[in-house]
Amino acid sequence: MKAVILAGGEGTRLRPLTLTLPKPVVPVVDRPFLTHQLDLLSRVGVTEVVFSIAYQPDRVRRVFGDGEAIGRRIHYAVEESPLGTGGAVRNALSFLDDTTIVFNGDVLTDVDLPAVVERHRASGARATLVLTPVPNPAAYGLVETDPQGRVRRFIEKPQPSQITTDTINAGIYVLDTSSIELMPAGTNYSIERGFFPGLLERGDHVGAFVHRGYWIDIGTPEKYLQVHRDILGGRFPVALHGSAREGGWVHAEARIEEGAELVAPFYVGPGCDVRAGARVGPDAVLTRAVAIEAGARVADSVVWDGTSVGEGATLQGALVGTSVRIGRNATVGAGAVLGEGTQITDFSRTA
Numbered sequence: 574m575k576a577v578i579l580a581g582g583e584g585t586r587l588r589p590l591t592l593t594l595p596k597p598v599v600p601v602v603d604r605p606f607l608t609h610q611l612d613l614l615s616r617v618g619v620t621e622v623v624f625s626i627a628y629q630p631d632r633v634r635r636v637f638g639d640g641e642a643i644g645r646r647i648h649y650a651v652e653e654s655p656l657g658t659g660g661a662v663r664n665a666l667s668f669l670d671d672t673t674i675v676f677n678g679d680v681l682t683d684v685d686l687p688a689v690v691e692r693h694r695a696s697g698a699r700a701t702l703v704l705t706p707v708p709n710p711a712a713y714g715l716v717e718t719d720p721q722g723r724v725r726r727f728i729e730k731p732q733p734s735q736i737t738t739d740t741i742n743a744g745i746y747v748l749d750t751s752s753i754e755l756m757p758a759g760t761n762y763s764i765e766r767g768f769f770p771g772l773l774e775r776g777d778h779v780g781a782f783v784h785r786g787y788w789i790d791i792g793t794p795e796k797y798l799q800v801h802r803d804i805l806g807g808r809f810p811v812a813l814h815g816s817a818r819e820g821g822w823v824h825a826e827a828r829i830e831e832g833a834e835l836v837a838p839f840y841v842g843p844g845c846d847v848r849a850g851a852r853v854g855p856d857a858v859l860t861r862a863v864a865i866e867a868g869a870r871v872a873d874s875v876v877w878d879g880t881s882v883g884e885g886a887t888l889q890g891a892l893v894g895t896s897v898r899i900g901r902n903a904t905v906g907a908g909a910v911l912g913e914g915t916q917i918t919d920f921s922r923t924a
């Protein structure tokens with residue numbers, strides 16, 4: 574059993590952050606996003622993984638390499654132009670063996686993957702889909718099942734009149750690899766609009782595993798912030814690097830000056846510098862080498878590597894990319910997303 578991680582989307586809804594860092598490697602608190610998926614896969618003993626990439630492959634390679642450093646074997650199936658979710662899996666075929674786990678590269682979940690694989694094996698299904706209930710299925714792939722837990726219908730991005738259930742495709746599949754050969758090679762093809770409806774039409778057994786635990790698609794700024802709140806708040810448990818302190822986490826290589834205020838929950842990463850009179854938290858993440866000057870306030874925000882927040886500045890509900898300079902007494906408010914290298918001059922106000 575091996576895995577394919579679909580990591581080829583451009584991450585348009587997370588621009589400008591994803592202009593310089595593809596979504597699979599955006600930091601989630603203290604590690605690149607896909608690390609969480611690799612951890613989940615190792616729970617079923619899968620350490621050989623194909624990253625299916627169509628966008629900035631070198632930047633992903635720079636982070637994960639061949640996987641040896643983290644005890645994995647990582648292959649890269651790179652598309653010249655995006656092949657779609659199905660075409661991308663088909664493109665990875667030469668790396669696979671009898672059974673394949675496919676992950677959308679932007680979902681974070683604590684699904685019981687061993688139980689999903691077990692269900693797939695025991696049921697004899699050709700494909701088993703993880704489903705999860707959401708309040709608004711319209712933005713996802715709606716999946717109808719029968720009382721026996723078999724998939725009956727798959728409608729990608731349903732119209733309001735087509736919403737008959739709240740269970741959606743969670744973007745995690747176990748497939749008999751032989752079924753992947755049904756997909757056309759070398760052409761753009763959707764696993765959601767083409768492959769799954771096709772299997773159902775053929776009368777193949779497509780199984781469902783409903784997951785009612787944690788699940789989120791990190792594809793929008795609001796969801797990306799939410800993931801951080803969930804990890805800091807313990808709703809998605811991650812053993813963060815660093816030690817617990819005042820209800821948050823501080824990395825051993827961070828410097829918190831005497832007189833700086835930390836308000837739980839928070840994460841302060843390596844090389845960060847929080848000056849006396851600054852306040853960090855609640856729900857603040859400083860990934861690495863972030864400087865927070867005296868009197869600055871950072872709450873409900875994620876701040877990436879090498880950014881500095883000037884004296885008396887305020888960040889509230891903001892996503893701030895790498896190497897951003899926020900001037901003195903500037904205010905960056907809810908909904909702001911600042912791309913790499915942005916300079917905010919002293920006393921500016923945004924959002």
Ligand code: GDD
Pocket residue numbers: 579580581582583625626627652654655656657658661677678679680712713714715729741742743744765790792
């Ligand atoms: N390699 C490659 N090539 N990967 C791709 C391509 C491509 O052409 N297109 C999309 N992907 C990757 C994305 O990077 C993402 O990780 C995953 O495939 C799904 O694409 P999204 O663009 O994020 O789709 P979505 O979120 O609108 O919908 C999908 O995910 C939902 C769950 O989050 C669908 O699978 C829905 O059915 C599902 O409910």
Ligand code: MG
Pocket residue numbers: 677679790792
């Ligand atoms: Mg998505």
